[in-house]
Amino acid sequence: MGLFSKNFLWGSASSAHQVEGGAVNDWSGWEKANAKRLAREAEKKYGHLPSWEQIKDQATNPNNYISGHACEHYRMFREDFDSAQALGHTAHRFSLEWSRIEPVEGRFDETEIAHYREVIKALRARGIEPFVTLWHWTLPVWLAEKDGILNRQFSEYFERYTTKVAKEFGVEICFWITINEPEIYALNSHYRGIWPSQKTGFINFFRATHALNRAHRNAYRVIKKINPNAKIGASLNTSYFESAGGRISNCMKWAVDWLWNMRFLRNIHNELDFVGINYYFHNRIKGFWFNQNENKKISDMGWEIYPEGLYHVLLDLKRFQLPVYITENGVADMNDVFRADFIRDHISEINRAIAEGVDVRGYFYWSLLDNFEWDKGFWPRFGLIEVDYETQKRKIRPSAFEYKKIIEESAIKP
Numbered sequence: 001m002g003l004f005s006k007n008f009l010w011g012s013a014s015s016a017h018q019v020e021g022g023a024v025n026d027w028s029g030w031e032k033a034n035a036k037r038l039a040r041e042a043e044k045k046y047g048h049l050p051s052w053e054q055i056k057d058q059a060t061n062p063n064n065y066i067s068g069h070a071c072e073h074y075r076m077f078r079e080d081f082d083s084a085q086a087l088g089h090t091a092h093r094f095s096l097e098w099s100r101i102e103p104v105e106g107r108f109d110e111t112e113i114a115h116y117r118e119v120i121k122a123l124r125a126r127g128i129e130p131f132v133t134l135w136h137w138t139l140p141v142w143l144a145e146k147d148g149i150l151n152r153q154f155s156e157y158f159e160r161y162t163t164k165v166a167k168e169f170g171v172e173i174c175f176w177i178t179i180n181e182p183e184i185y186a187l188n189s190h191y192r193g194i195w196p197s198q199k200t201g202f203i204n205f206f207r208a209t210h211a212l213n214r215a216h217r218n219a220y221r222v223i224k225k226i227n228p229n230a231k232i233g234a235s236l237n238t239s240y241f242e243s244a245g246g247r248i249s250n251c252m253k254w255a256v257d258w259l260w261n262m263r264f265l266r267n268i269h270n271e272l273d274f275v276g277i278n279y280y281f282h283n284r285i286k287g288f289w290f291n292q293n294e295n296k297k298i299s300d301m302g303w304e305i306y307p308e309g310l311y312h313v314l315l316d317l318k319r320f321q322l323p324v325y326i327t328e329n330g331v332a333d334m335n336d337v338f339r340a341d342f343i344r345d346h347i348s349e350i351n352r353a354i355a356e357g358v359d360v361r362g363y364f365y366w367s368l369l370d371n372f373e374w375d376k377g378f379w380p381r382f383g384l385i386e387v388d389y390e391t392q393k394r395k396i397r398p399s400a401f402e403y404k405k406i407i408e409e410s411a412i413k414p
């Protein structure tokens with residue numbers, strides 16, 4: 001008998017815009033308008049990375065920044081799920097693309113709904129539990145043109161879309177994720193202005209998080225009404241903030257923990273059946289300085305690999321007394337040299353947290369396939385499965401088989 005419960009869910013995650021291909025939404029328009037600029041800025045942003053020599057051709061090519069056909073997962077989902085099944089996955093997280101379902105305000109496209117019904121069926125037929133994300137950052141063009149999530153009626157628009165899909169799939173889906181990483185979206189789109197709709201400033205940031213809070217609450221209520229047995233959560237981006245010691249660092253840690261990890265959760269915890277967490281970052285704070293990390297191991301994107309952080313984040317969540325799913329955790333690693341250890345080490349930290357009483361019930365590696373990494377384009381390679389974007393051929397990476405072994409053994413020795 002392994003250390004994880006029999007019912008622990010193992011799988012991977014993805015999002016529509018990053019894999020499907022053929023998107024017509026606010027991002028696809030923004031990509032076309034910004035591709036040349038992003039290619040020009042690449043060396044300044046990524047030139048310092050050890051991976052630069054290997055990524056530079058792609059990163060300096062404007063085509064890299066246009067999602068276009070992506071992985072053609074829209075067409076190839078069945079074969080991709082065959083691979084997930086062969087790799088021992090028992091759950092899969094994916095998102096519905098709002099712009100496909102409601103391309104024109106108030107009009108739903110039945111063909112697209114039928115498409116997602118097939119996606120759900122294909123997962124079920126392979127014994128894979130679907131986790132459906134309602135919103136993973138992309139907006140229908142009609143809504144983006146009306147100020148997107150800052151529109152006063154945003155939560156009502158979101159509620160109307162949610163009602164439609166919950167009525168369609170309410171009985172087929174047990175697990176719903178309303179919103180993906182509200183904090184990251186608000187930060188990049190409404191504070192730093194580096195993603196569409198390129199707004200900046202604190203006021204926009206707070207307005208954005210407030211709008212997403214409300215949208216979550218409404219969606220929760222609507223889904224529950226349609227299917228009282230549904231389990232509904234949100235996927236939050238959580239970082240492990242570590243204090244280097246001393247009064248200033250401790251205060252800073254406390255403040256950013258509250259602002260980043262706890263604020264959204266505190267606001268919505270009465271409307272949550274589980275907490276979804278996406279874990280990628282550790283941030284060591286020394287005095288007033290952030291990111292004083294040792295960076296002993298970094299990914300192709302320069303992000304530190306720090307599995308212990310996941311353990312600390314999980315223990316902090318214990319106070320909410322809710323089941324937890326790791327809805328994303330992954331590494332950009334084109335040569336597949338870190339990924340197997342990355343997965344093993346993070347799962348081992350989850351194990352440690354479970355042993356200390358945190359109710360973790362599932363792990364979703366990000367991502368099943370290499371995919372379109374937003375403003376960075378295609379060069380970061382997160383996939384368990386490598387994608388050749390010219391031919392759309394897939395190749396399972398060795399680390400994916402290591403993950404399979406972990407799932408089969410279901411037992412990581414701490």
Ligand code: BGC
Nearest residue numbers: 015180181184278328366373
């Ligand atoms: C997002 C994904 C993204 C991943 C890696 C998460 O913040 O939800 O869409 O691809 O991080 O950057």
